[in-house]
Amino acid sequence: MYVREFNVVIVGAGPAGLFAAYELVTNSRGDIKVAVVERGYRASERRCPIVTSELDVDYKISGCAMCNPCHIMQGVGGAGALSSGTINLRPDVGGDLDKLIGSWRKAEELIKYIDSVFIKFGAPKDRLFTIQSSIATELERLAAKAGAKFIPTPQRHIGSDNTVGVIENITKYLESRGVKFFLGTKAVDIVRSSSYLTVKTASGNITAKFVILAPGRSGASWFAELAKKRGIEIKPGPLDIGVRVEIPSYIAEPITKIVRDPKIIMYTKVYDDKVRTFCTNPNGFVVQERYDDHIVGVNGESYVGVKSKNTNFALLVTVKLTNPLEDTIAYGRSIAHLATKLGGGKPIIQRFGDLIAGRRSTWERVSRSAVEPTLKHVTPGDVGMALPYRVVANLIEAINRLDTIMPGIASSQTLFYAPEIKFYSVRARINKYLETTLDNVFVAGDGAGLSRGINVAAATGILAARGILNKLA
Numbered sequence: 001m002y003v004r005e006f007n008v009v010i011v012g013a014g015p016a017g018l019f020a021a022y023e024l025v026t027n028s029r030g031d032i033k034v035a036v037v038e039r040g041y042r043a044s045e046r047r048c049p050i051v052t053s054e055l056d057v058d059y060k061i062s063g064c065a066m067c068n069p070c071h072i073m074q075g076v077g078g079a080g081a082l083s084s085g086t087i088n089l090r091p092d093v094g095g096d097l098d099k100l101i102g103s104w105r106k107a108e109e110l111i112k113y114i115d116s117v118f119i120k121f122g123a124p125k126d127r128l129f130t131i132q133s134s135i136a137t138e139l140e141r142l143a144a145k146a147g148a149k150f151i152p153t154p155q156r157h158i159g160s161d162n163t164v165g166v167i168e169n170i171t172k173y174l175e176s177r178g179v180k181f182f183l184g185t186k187a188v189d190i191v192r193s194s195s196y197l198t199v200k201t202a203s204g205n206i207t208a209k210f211v212i213l214a215p216g217r218s219g220a221s222w223f224a225e226l227a228k229k230r231g232i233e234i235k236p237g238p239l240d241i242g243v244r245v246e247i248p249s250y251i252a253e254p255i256t257k258i259v260r261d262p263k264i265i266m267y268t269k270v271y272d273d274k275v276r277t278f279c280t281n282p283n284g285f286v287v288q289e290r291y292d293d294h295i296v297g298v299n300g301e302s303y304v305g306v307k308s309k310n311t312n313f314a315l316l317v318t319v320k321l322t323n324p325l326e327d328t329i330a331y332g333r334s335i336a337h338l339a340t341k342l343g344g345g346k347p348i349i350q351r352f353g354d355l356i357a358g359r360r361s362t363w364e365r366v367s368r369s370a371v372e373p374t375l376k377h378v379t380p381g382d383v384g385m386a387l388p389y390r391v392v393a394n395l396i397e398a399i400n401r402l403d404t405i406m407p408g409i410a411s412s413q414t415l416f417y418a419p420e421i422k423f424y425s426v427r428a429r430i431n432k433y434l435e436t437t438l439d440n441v442f443v444a445g446d447g448a449g450l451s452r453g454i455n456v457a458a459a460t461g462i463l464a465a466r467g468i469l470n471k472l473a
């Protein structure tokens with residue numbers, strides 16, 4: 001057992017934790033001793049290998065399914081490290097940074113700063129995707145016809161084959177500035193003793209004056225429990241639940257060649273629920289996510305060097321709960337449990353046509369489709385049995401309306417993978433410096449409900465670091 005003392009301990013080395021550390025060591029006036037506690041490993045040692053051919057995708061998934069911690073979700077770089085690394089250069093995509101800061105201009109400046117840091121550490125300068133305003137207007141018009149809203153978003157695409165290198169560069173820089181990484185180390189509790197905070201881990205205690213909690217989605221349940229135990233005020237947030245849609249790339253291309261990751265939002269007619277497209281991967285791959293408790297979900301990624309013939313994106317319904325059950329994490333997990341059980345431990349795949357016809361998909365039916373699934377570690381089944389009726393009804397309406405924007409998407413051959421659930425549920429009560437109701441404990445990123453993407457997670461890390469620097473000044 002060891003006990004170490006630092007000025008700041010950061011729990012979680014995702015974008016929120018890494019950018020917090022970057023800001024602390026780059027912009028502090030004097031020496032500042034920073035520790036990062038991360039339950040996973042270095043980006044370059046995360047076991048899911050970079051895909052070099054379509055065949056490797058299955059290996060990647062089975063590799064991940066076997067390992068603990070899950071290398072897709074956990075490790076330096078966080079959930080984004082093995083992803084397509086699409087940085088949304090807008091403060092209201094990936095979170096609501098403009099509302100958090102209270103100024104659109106300042107929020108935009110912060111996003112630009114984050115982009116410049118990624119470039120400094122090796123993000124490709126030439127992979128900036130912007131959209132001409134006349135074309136944006138055309139897409140807005142098309143979306144309006146479908147009763148939806150198109151949100152033009154400039155993006156930098158780092159690419160899954162580059163993200164590990166960029167994260168490694170950031171890590172090496174932080175180490176060269178004295179940041180100490182405790183890897184393979186899970187924080188279990190935080191205890192206050194006089195004016196110090198102790199982060200308890202299985203292998204020892206680390207004390208500091210300040211703590212930044214940035215545990216991401218995979219640590220959201222831990223954060224919620226810790227908050228209840230230690231008096232950090234939290235409130236339930238919404239939950240996004242739905243499917244990953246996979247279609248032949250040529251159906252999405254008229255839109256994705258203009259904007260790689262189109263953000264489309266609509267409100268459904270029957271329930272008035274928000275449905276949105278999220279995380280589009282042109283020529284990408286559907287991948288499996290694995291959470292604690294052996295529940296599985298899906299996500300997507302794309303590479304600069306390896307292309308599939310398909311495009312995938314998340315189609316998500318925002319669910320808000322009120323009395324008596326407000327705990328959206330518990331609700332989301334129980335749905336994920338059910339879906340995992342139905343899929344025999346794998347995500348469920350279903351053709352849109354089978355869902356409409358009220359029958360399960362089989363491999364025989366899936367093989368008749370023009371779309372060959374990029375994720376094979378799935379069970380053909382019935383999404384209608386796994387997700388609540390209201391969610392399924394919203395998804396069907398959304399696909400039919402999206403057909404106006406992307407003709408062909410409502411084809412019976414379109415594939416649904418379920419469940420795709422975003423667990424950024426409880427939100428900590430914070431002040432403008434992201435300090436919680438527990439003195440000197442700051443929060444950042446998805447796990448505390450402050451973000452939903454790399455850009456805003458990184459921004460909240462910077463804000464929390466600035467909050468600490470402000471207290472130290």
Ligand SMILES: Cc1cc2nc3c(=O)[nH]c(=O)nc-3n(C[C@H](O)[C@H](O)[C@H](O)COP(=O)(O)OP(=O)(O)OC[C@H]3O[C@@H](n4cnc5c(N)ncnc54)[C@H](O)[C@@H]3O)c2cc1C
Nearest residue numbers: 012014016039074078079080083086187216219445446454
């Ligand atoms: C496959 C995939 C693809 C994605 N693609 C994109 C994309 O292209 N663009 C985009 O903007 N967003 C994308 N996202 C979402 C994005 O990765 C997240 O929004 C972002 O990483 C959140 O950052 P974070 O730092 O808050 O949390 P995370 O990145 O989740 O990092 C949190 C870290 O904390 C660690 N941790 C948790 N609990 C503990 C504990 N108790 N003790 C120690 N360590 C702990 C975890 O191991 C993890 O490494 C993707 C997500 C996935 C899963």
